Amino acid sequence: MNSTEQSLLHANSEKSAVEKEPEAFRKALAIILKERSFSYPSFDIYKGVTGLLDYGPSGRLVELNVLSLWRKYFVNEEDMLEVGCTALTPEIVFNASGHVKKFTDLMVKDVINGKNHRADHLVKGYCERLKKDVTISAEKAAELDNLLSVVENLSAEELGAKIQEYGITAPDTNNPLSHPPRPFNLMFQTSIGSSGSTNGYLRPETAQGIFVNFNEYYKDSGEKLPFAVAQVGRVFRNEISPRQGPIRAREFLLAEIEHFVDPENKSHPKFPDVESLEFLMFPREEQEKSGQSAKKLCLGEAVAKGTVNSETLGYFIGRVYLFLVCLGIDKERLRFRQHKANEMAHYAADCWDAEIECSYGWIECVGIADRSAYDLLAHSRISKVALKAEAKLAEPIQVEELVITPVMREMGLAFKGDQKNVVEALQALNEEEAMKMKGTLESKGEVEFEVCTLGKKVTINKDMVSILKKRTLVSTRVFTPSVVEPSFGIGRIMYCMYEHCISTRPSKAGDQQLNVFRFPPLVAPIKCTVFPLVQNQQFEEATKLISKQLKSDGIKHKIDVSGKSIGKKYARADELGVPFAITVDSETSVTIRERDSRDQVRVSLKEAASVVTSMAEGKKTWQDVCARLNG
Structure with missing residues (x-):
């Protein structure tokens, strides 16, 4: 990595520099992530696929x-x-949840080369570029800020109007764009089974x-x-x-x-x-x-x-x-x-x-x-299976209750092995559906009824089920639970963590900037490096002993027996984000170095692994260890 790229990484602690050259900063970081085996473009030998x-x-x-x-x-x-x-999901599930109709983004097409672009991203990019123009008026800047705050929620007509108003063209080519934007469903569609008759999707959540x-x-x-x-x-x-x-x-x-x-x-x-x-x-x-x-x-x-x-x-x-x-x-x-x-x-x-x-x-x-309670209600409505919970009441109360009572003998004769599915679907009817069925049974004697869990309609006659409302004393409340959902994008979190943790510092000689990932020990990929100060049998045996103890504790580590200097070994480990290094420089004791402070403590050979393990697992901090050993 050249000195320019290193200085851009150093901008991690200088927010303004990152803002000025974000693309160059990302490029410099991407080089490290690839060189140190954090991430690579998928299928790179075949020129890759964007987004993988x-x-x-x-x-x-x-x-x-x-x-x-x-x-x-x-x-x-x-x-x-x-x-x-399972990630592979039948279409009916996403029909119920609303994903088939609503999990879409608005798309426009380069009318010359046919390349598709996300419409709101084009408008957003235009606004962000224009905002950097120091000559625009305060009124125009406020207009752009307002548009940025709502752009992802504009309708196809509204987005199309903005694209035309601002004269936005296709990135890279400046070709005109199709109008108006059209919705594009983001789910990957497939078919399930050899006949291809069952539609499915790979889940988007x-x-x-x-x-x-x-x-x-x-x-x-x-x-x-x-x-x-x-x-x-x-x-x-x-x-x-x-x-x-x-x-x-x-x-x-x-x-x-x-x-x-x-x-x-x-x-x-x-x-x-x-x-x-x-x-x-x-x-x-x-x-x-x-x-x-x-x-x-x-x-x-x-x-x-x-x-x-x-x-x-x-x-x-x-x-x-x-x-x-x-x-x-x-x-x-x-x-x-x-x-x-x-x-x-x-x-x-x-x-x-x-x-x-x-x-x-x-x-x-x-x-x-x-x-x-949206999701549970939606799936209850479509599947005809009740998804409810109960809570005890402080005191029993009188309520008018819908009572659906299947006649099990008639159900068994009519539906045999499908009886359980039909009964569950009947009992999942809401009040409006049940009273409509009751009216049809009373007027016509039978009714067609779709059982989603069977994937077909069945015929119910008036002898198979009793539907009525009655006042009753209840001691429990039946309801559909609400859901609070925290949803974590692990890849996004990791990338932001890389940006926040990367920095540089001068080498010992002061002639170059060295990259350092300051990962907390709990998330660092490698917790410790172990290497002998010099290559001799006693030190190498001690290194193997420490490694064996670390493996027994489940601590991911590396042994470095290369002929490189200690300084270069430290620098190599720092760039990978390794928080601790054990240098075997005696047959009875070793030196433990901490990455960020570069301070060192001396411990006995026997306790070296346990000291590192306690810090790698978050049970002790470096300050705790220093206080105990230097106190």
Whole structure:
């Protein structure tokens, strides 16, 4: 890497320099990520495919460490159920969830070469370029700011009008664009089975697999709310024109949590653990004021004032903040931005994005949304299977209740092995559907009824089912739970972490800048390097002994027995982000060096591995070790 690229990496601590040359900064970082086996373009020998990226050995270790910490912070801390659902999904599921109709972006085409472009990105890019023009008026700048805040939510007609108003043309070619923009569904479509008769999609999120299995997970939780289900899995989005490298990929890893809660009680018993946290927040009302930016707010006050709609949503916002900071994300370049009214999904009660600032700007890396009861209601309606929970009432109450009673003998004779599916579908009818069926049975004696779990219609006659309303005394309340969903884009988080952790420092001789990844020990790909000061049998045997102990502790490490100088070995390890180095320079004791301070302590040969293990696992800090050994 040349000196210019090194100086650009040094700009990591000089935000203005990154802003001036973001593309050059990204290029310099990409070289390191490739050289040190963090990531490569997929299928590179065949010129690659835009939007696809492979992780090398170092990148895969970082990913595993991030996921390990994620499980510690969420799955283990909250006693969540962790599941693994299939990525290949039948079309009916995404019809119910709304993805088939609504999971789209607006696309325009270069009318000369036929290349497709995402319309809102073209308008956004135009606005951002024009804003850099120091000669534009304050009025024009305000107009551009307003457009940037709503561009992703404009209709096809509105976007098309802006493209024509500003004379926006195709990138690279300046060719005219098709008009108006047209919707493009981002899901990868396929067929299931040899006949191709069953349409399917590769999932664009992991959530739907959890929602459709709600009843099973409700049983696993002891039929008590709240409870949460977590899932880590690969998802697929057929991006129109992915231009942001690792930030906008067509295949990536999501870690999602579906926290099911009583809609009438969204308090959280552990909210006091996070309510005193202060960090950058950007509520929607502040975004609507000209020239405002995120400010540090107290999380407890934001919930108390209703800025964040519930303790449960606030609790997860706080936990996400702590998790990202623990990964090495700079807290001054991390904000939580509330969705504005025109951004909110129609079903959402509230939604906040954890956005991390990097050379691409502010990037959404985690979405924390109160999805209300939309998903469970949608799947109940289409599948005809009830997805509900119960809560005991303080005192029994009189209610008018819909009672659907299948006549099991008649059902068994008519449907045999399909009886269970038909009965479940009948009992999942809502009041309007049930009373309509009752009227048809009374007037015609039978009715056709679609059973989604069988994929066909069946005929129900009046002798098979009783449908009536009656007043009854109930001691439980039956309801559809709400869902609070934190959704983590693991690849985006990792890339922002790379940008925040990379820096340079002068070599010992002062003649060059050396790259350093300042990863926290918990997420560093390699926790420790071990090398003998000189090549002799005693030191090499001691090195092997330490390595054996580290392996026994499950600590990923490297042995370096090359003939390079100690300084070069340290520099090589620092560029990979290795936090600790053990130098075997005696038969009875060794030196442990810490990457960031470059300080060293001396420990006995026998305890070297255990000292490094305690720091690599986060049980001890370097300061703890220094205080004990130097105290």
